[in-house]
Each structure stands twice: as C-alpha cells, then as structure tokens.
Amino acid sequence: MAKIMIGRYEGSIYREGDGWTGAISLGFGPDGKRKRLKRKGRTKTEVKDKLRQAVEDLDKGVKPDHRYSVTDAVNDFLAAFDKTGRSPNTESVYRSLADHHLIPFIGRIRLKDLTADDVETWLNGRTQHLTSSSLGILHGLLKRSIRRAARHDKVARNVAELVDTPEGKPARKSRSLTLEQANAVLAEAAKSEHRLGAYVILAIVTGLRTEELRKLTWSAVDLDSATLYVLRAERHRGETKTPLSRRGLGIATLGVEALRALKARQAAEKLKAGEAYEDHDLVFCDERGAPYTAHQVRRRFRKILDAAGLNGADWVPRELRHTFVSLMSDHGVPVEKISVLVGHKTTKITETVYRHQIRPEIRDGAEHMNKIFPSKTVKSA
Incomplete structure (x- = not known):
C-alpha cells in the first residue's frame, strides 16, 4: 500500500x-x-x-453526482429555460437539436467524465449533417447546459468552452420564383380545392413573413380599401422583429379576391361547426378555426406547388417573400421602397438577405403587383 x-x-x-x-x-x-x-x-x-x-x-465546493450525465445536464437546462419566459419557438429548436444531434451521441457520458476531445469529436461528426448556424446553436446549447450544471456544483469546469465550433455544411440558399413560375403558382392557388391558396397568393403579392401571415387577423384587414395592417409578427410576448414590422400595406387585386373567397368559405365552416369552432379571428386557420402549425403550412404549400408543376419539396414558404422582392425589383421598384414594403429597418438588410433578387432601379406597392399580375391572368377553377 x-x-x-x-x-x-x-x-x-x-x-x-x-x-x-x-x-x-x-x-x-x-x-x-x-x-x-x-x-x-x-x-x-x-x-x-x-x-x-x-x-x-x-x-x-463542487459535489459531482457520479450518475449525472450529459443528457441530465441538457434536460435540466431546457426545463429551466422553459421557466425563463423566453420564446417557446426557441425552446422547440433547442429540444429538436438536442434530441436528434446531441443526446444520441454524447448523452450517456457522465458529465464529470466528458472531455474537450469528446466534444470536439462529436461536433466534427455533425458537420456533414448541420449548417454552420445550426452547429453554433447546438454547441451553444451544450455550453449553456454545462455552465448551468457548474453553477449548481455538478461539475468543476466547462469543457465545451475549450472547443471551437467547426464549419458545417453550406446553408441552402433561398430562391425566388420566376414570373412564369409565379403565374403558375398563383393560378393553382386560386383553385377552390386549395385551402391555403389565399395564403400563397397573399405571400407573393405582399411579401409578408410567414409568421406574419400565420398571425394575421381579419380585424387587421380592410378589404373595402384593399389594405392590411401588420401589427405584430409571431415573436414571443407579441414583439415585432423590427419597429418597421408594424406597417400598413396595400393589397393587390388578386389578394383581395382571394381573401374575399376565403372569408366566405370560413363563414360557411363556422356555421357548420357551431360551438366547436375556435374563433381566433385568424385569416388563415383550419376548418375548426385553429391556427396552422408551421408543418401544416409547409405541407399544404408543397401540395400547391406540386399541382402547379413545380417540385414542392424543393421550395419553402419563406421563398414567396423572396419572390415578392425579386419581382418588385425586376419591375423597377427601388430598393428603398422594397425595404419599407417588407418591413426592414434599413436597405442594408434588404440588400444583404435578398441580394440575389435585387435589380438596379425601380417605383411602388400594390399597384405594381397589379401590373405584374393583372387579375384577368389568374382564373379560379
């Protein structure tokens, strides 16, 4: 001895x-x-x-629990995160990343045994599966989980802080529909069998964000004056993405026609459902008045694009906003005007995010969309 x-x-x-x-x-x-x-x-x-x-x-003063694993640390962090008042959407992103890209790989390791090499090997193994942005969120989740565990005397140091986040796979670049594609999509979306048709039409002719469309209420829409008011985007506690997100917009004739048809359809559905109808005053909702989830929007959106002759799996709803910017720019509307219409704080944001869709010079809102898509070019089935 x-x-x-x-x-x-x-x-x-x-x-x-x-x-x-x-x-x-x-x-x-x-x-x-x-x-x-x-x-x-x-x-x-x-x-x-x-x-x-x-x-x-x-x-x-550290009192490590020898059974306390990386999974325990992550779950404890997310449970505490839920009580901080932060956005449920952010928590949902964290939970999805943890369940699919963290816990299955290093979750069983006891936290006190986790090394910087373990973290580095794990992150490098995810580079072919996640973008650099998602890798940064994932790495940050682990660092914050261990930081909380250290604050509660579960571990002495944060080994995740010792590792640099690697580069992930290239992010998918957003695209925009061409004028020909947009016309095909608008014609298909106007057909009565597509419940989300008005959503697609309004997205193209107004450039609203997907979260703005999902939260749009009838009280914010004036069909007689062809105007809608974006009061808030789907941010936690009702906050808008930027101050200019609160804005009034003219609605092109195509959009007004689609909204009138949708309103009549909803009135019939509300009458049929009776007390079972959930009246949230939402413009876009299911047959019982319940708000759409992001997944439901994507599924219905892809169905419309497939029917229009495009591969819906190749597109995402936010690219309708890119289409608005591209078409407005092609039609001669200056970037300063486009920036105001899409609710950006500065033209720099518009030029940076939509740089591949901006063309040199231009003119205005709803009237431009009426020129691009004359009402007679789109016929309902």
Whole structure:
C-alpha cells in the first residue's frame, strides 16, 4: 500500500481486484466516524489523477453526482429555460437539436467524465449533417447546459468552452420564383380545392413573413380599401422583429379576391361547426378555426406547388417573400421602397438577405403587383 499526499490530504493507493483503489482521509464526521473519499482505476496513475480531480472539486465546493450525465445536464437546462419566459419557438429548436444531434451521441457520458476531445469529436461528426448556424446553436446549447450544471456544483469546469465550433455544411440558399413560375403558382392557388391558396397568393403579392401571415387577423384587414395592417409578427410576448414590422400595406387585386373567397368559405365552416369552432379571428386557420402549425403550412404549400408543376419539396414558404422582392425589383421598384414594403429597418438588410433578387432601379406597392399580375391572368377553377 503506497502512502500519498493529494494537496493537504493524506491518502493511499492499493491493489484491489483487477485494478487499483485510492482513498484519501477527510477527517471525522459529527458522528465520530472516519470520512474517506475513494476512486478506482486500472492503473495507479489513473487513480491518482481521479483523486486530484476529486480534491480539486472538493476545494471548489463542487459535489459531482457520479450518475449525472450529459443528457441530465441538457434536460435540466431546457426545463429551466422553459421557466425563463423566453420564446417557446426557441425552446422547440433547442429540444429538436438536442434530441436528434446531441443526446444520441454524447448523452450517456457522465458529465464529470466528458472531455474537450469528446466534444470536439462529436461536433466534427455533425458537420456533414448541420449548417454552420445550426452547429453554433447546438454547441451553444451544450455550453449553456454545462455552465448551468457548474453553477449548481455538478461539475468543476466547462469543457465545451475549450472547443471551437467547426464549419458545417453550406446553408441552402433561398430562391425566388420566376414570373412564369409565379403565374403558375398563383393560378393553382386560386383553385377552390386549395385551402391555403389565399395564403400563397397573399405571400407573393405582399411579401409578408410567414409568421406574419400565420398571425394575421381579419380585424387587421380592410378589404373595402384593399389594405392590411401588420401589427405584430409571431415573436414571443407579441414583439415585432423590427419597429418597421408594424406597417400598413396595400393589397393587390388578386389578394383581395382571394381573401374575399376565403372569408366566405370560413363563414360557411363556422356555421357548420357551431360551438366547436375556435374563433381566433385568424385569416388563415383550419376548418375548426385553429391556427396552422408551421408543418401544416409547409405541407399544404408543397401540395400547391406540386399541382402547379413545380417540385414542392424543393421550395419553402419563406421563398414567396423572396419572390415578392425579386419581382418588385425586376419591375423597377427601388430598393428603398422594397425595404419599407417588407418591413426592414434599413436597405442594408434588404440588400444583404435578398441580394440575389435585387435589380438596379425601380417605383411602388400594390399597384405594381397589379401590373405584374393583372387579375384577368389568374382564373379560379
């Protein structure tokens, strides 16, 4: 049995079974019994390193739970995150990333045993599956989870902070429909079998964000004056993305026609559903008045594009906003005017995000869309 000193503590390392056991004396407890801290390992060196770490944790007030895993740390962080009042959408993104890209790979590792090498290897393994942006969110989730665990004395240091986030796969670049494609989509969307048709039409002729469309209410729409008011985007606690997100917009004739048809359809559905109808005053909702989820919007949107002769799986709803910008720019509307119409704080945002859709010079809102898509060019089925 070899006597050792670990910091100010006296201990010993001895052979036990197929490995080694180390123990240090922590004095005596209130009951008069001797208190000892033990660690096991395959070699003396491994045991000594574990004892040093244990003493370091002890001196820092850390009380590691040997069963506490990376999964526990992440779940505890997300449970606490839910109580902070932050956006449920953000929590949903974190949860999805954790469940699909973190927990299945390093979740079973005990937090006290997690190393920077473990984190680096895991992140590098995700580079072919996630974009750089998503990798940054994922890495940040782990760092914040361990930081919280350290704050609760579960671990001494945050090894995730020691690792740089690698580059992920290239992000998918947003595109816009051509004028010919947009006409085909508008014609298809005007058909009565497409419940989301008015949504698609309004997205193209107004450039509203997907979250603005999903939250749009009838009280914010004046069909007689062909105007709608964007009061808030789907931000937590009703906050808008930018101050200019609160704006009034003219609605092109195509949009007005689609909204009138939708309003009549909803009135019939409301009458049929009776008390079962959930009246949230939403412009876009299901047959019972319930708001659409993002998944429902994507599924119905792709169905319309498939029917219009495009591959719906290749497109996402937000690209209708890109289409608005591209068509307005092609039609001669200056970037300054487009920036106001889409609710950007500055033209720099418009030029940066939609740079591949901006053309040199231009003129105005709803009247331009009427020129691009004369009402007679789109016929309902």
